[in-house]
Structure formats: C-alpha cells, structure tokens
Amino acid sequence: MTRQELIKELSVSAELSRKDCNAAVTAIFDEIKKTLEEGGKYTQTGFGSFETIVTKERTGRNPITKQKVQYPKKRKIKFKPSKLFKDKLNEK
Numbered sequence: 001m002t003r004q005e006l007i008k009e010l011s012v013s014a015e016l017s018r019k020d021c022n023a024a025v026t027a028i029f030d031e032i033k034k035t036l037e038e039g040g041k042y043t044q045t046g047f048g049s050f051e052t053i054v055t056k057e058r059t060g061r062n063p064i065t066k067q068k069v070q071y072p073k074k075r076k077i078k079f080k081p082s083k084l085f086k087d088k089l090n091e092k
Helices: 003-014 018-037 083-089
Strands: 041-044 048-055 058-061 068-071 074-081
Touching: 003 018, 018 041, 018 048, 074 083
Parallel strands: none
Antiparallel strands: 041 048, 048 074, 058 068
C-alpha cells in the first residue's frame, strides 16, 4: 500500500476529505520520525513498536581484496510487532 492509497482508504472509512486525511497522515508520520530521530520509541498498541538502535563500530573485510574495512557506528530503526499482530498474521 502506498501513501496515496492509505489516504484514499482513510478518507473513505473516516468520511473525510482527502486534503484533511493527507494533513493527518503527514502530521502523524512527522511526529513518529521526530520521536525516532531523538532516539525515542514509538509504540502503537495492537500493531507494534518502532525504536532507534545504535550499532557498534566494527571491522569487516572486503571479500575481493581481503583488506580490512572499518565500519562506523550507525543508527538504525528496529520494528517489533505486537503479540496480537503476530497472532493475527499467523491465523490464516
């Protein structure tokens, strides 16, 4: 599902204009991004949680040249589905 498809479905189910739904979706995603950029955690009950994690700096190896390569630490986003959501997915 794309963002536009989400807005279309939301406008039909909530009986709102697409313009209002677009503003709502934009505001929600902006707040989630802001929370994750600050290193916080976003949890949606019944769906799951998004969390920012930091990977350690590590040494790797180029498989072609066999030279050591230094990988810097990096921030990543981790998603963990809720138990309710996992159970619902595995029902089918």
